[in-house]
Amino acid sequence: MTASVSQGPVVPRLRLSTCYFFYFAIMGALVPYLARYLRVEGFPPDRIGQVAAVLTLMMSIGPFLWASLSDRTGRRMLWARISAVILVVSFILLMLAGTLPLQMLFIALVGLFLSSIVPQMEAVTLEYLGPGSSQYGRIRLWGTMGFAVVVLLMGPLLDALGAQWLPAWMALLALASLLTMLLVQDVPVQADAPRALAAWSAFLERLRHFPIWGLYLALFLWNVSLAAYNTFFDLYLQKVGYGSLAIGGYLAIAPLAEVLFFLILGGLLLRWGARAVLVAALLVTAGRWLLTAWAADLWWVLLIAQTGHALTYGALHGSSMYLLSKLFPGNQQARAQAFYLAFSTGLGLVAGNLMAGALWEGPLGPQWVFTLNAGFSLLSMLIVLFALKARRLQPLLRH
Known part of the structure; x- marks a missing residue:
């Protein structure tokens, strides 16, 4: 049998x-x-x-x-x-x-x-x-x-x-x-799923583990670094001297690169693990903001920077979803997603936009805004390196 x-x-x-x-x-x-x-x-x-x-x-x-x-x-x-x-x-x-x-x-x-x-x-x-x-x-x-x-x-x-x-x-x-x-x-809910896991207290109890709140904090800092690009990139390229047609082309490159990267992301996660993909993506993100800050007037450098969106967004978001699916039980997934969107994404973008808006026309100007964002990306990378070490992460993963 x-x-x-x-x-x-x-x-x-x-x-x-x-x-x-x-x-x-x-x-x-x-x-x-x-x-x-x-x-x-x-x-x-x-x-x-x-x-x-x-x-x-x-x-x-x-x-x-x-x-x-x-x-x-x-x-x-x-x-x-x-x-x-x-x-x-x-x-x-x-x-x-x-x-x-x-x-x-x-x-x-x-x-x-x-x-x-x-x-x-x-x-x-x-x-x-x-x-x-x-x-x-x-x-x-x-x-x-x-x-x-x-x-x-x-x-x-x-x-x-x-x-x-x-x-x-x-x-x-x-x-x-x-x-x-x-x-x-909907996927049918398991009849024997403990009701306690459906309570906010269970979610908050899980959230106190360093790998989990460290991941959320790292993603918050990543979104802080992303906000100026989302809001001010069009204005920045106009200031550098690009025309509307060129700006539209550069904006279109980013989602195209992201789509192509999503096709190979699954294989990278299985081969290298989410931690390695996140670290590489955040390092590339820091480099992208530095290129955008100091070499955006060179068309080929800006092309490279925009292609980096595949990692700057595609790898980071996809890897985060993969980790959250492993770190939280099925009947806590909506809370895990909600906290990611509200804290890491929502408040991260609010903070990043407030910072960029305050500094954009000031003495520092847009170049130093993007440079600061490179620093936020590197800080996020350091948190990932420490928080997602295998010995800390492995006991929390669902297999």
Whole structure:
């Protein structure tokens, strides 16, 4: 007789990939083009900055919105779909809003519910993959492709039809995202899973281990270093002397490099381990910011720096998802993702943007902003080196 082998759930790769594509397509419309929409609506620069701050802060809160309910019930996609419905309505109301307070309110709702979707998607994807979580990058790369496609297409659309229609386009993308979510079912929750693990106290107890909070802190510092690029890179290249066509090309190189890297990330994680990939990626990130700071006027150097986005974002995010899937039980995954998005990503980007905004026009200027960001990347690398040593990490991993 042969022993029966327990098979995990069949991974709906196409459906999950489509979910990522349309979710990040929304981000591709919102992040680069919100300022253009607000400018057409008559917002002065200081108001645009305030709106961006509100959006970022709400996106830091959003990941926790459904985390407890989804971990307790196991119905992650239900809460993601509810968020998507509210998101569609918020975009429509934003288009119809005629006053500043209403516009601020609906943009805040967009940030809250847009950011509450992705922890559920990430947790469901990692639950489906199970021991094969190193293959996460091959699904997640479709999100990057969705972002890149919309970034390239939305600019000409807004030029042709008017930036005031941006909320309508985002509502359509959010509706498409909702429809794809209807096709993805939750991974069944194990009936014998201890209820104690569904409590926040269990999550916080696990969080106190040095490898776990060290990982979150390292990712926070990485996002601090990334913020100036996300917000000010376009302005920086204009100051260096590049035209809009060249700037668009350099911006497009980054997600393309990220997509290609996601294809090989799984093999690198299995061969070298997440710690080695994170260390290499953070070292490259520091080098990228130094090249951007001091040699951006050389086209070929800037090309190399932008290609480094494959490691600066692709390797770091993919490796982080891989580690979080191993460090937390399945019914704590939504909390783990929420804390990553709220603390490491959300607050990291807020801190980085505040720092960059304060120093950009000051005596230091943009070159030293990027240089400081290289320092944050190196500090993050040192934390990874110490926190994720095998003797500390191994007892915490789920196999």
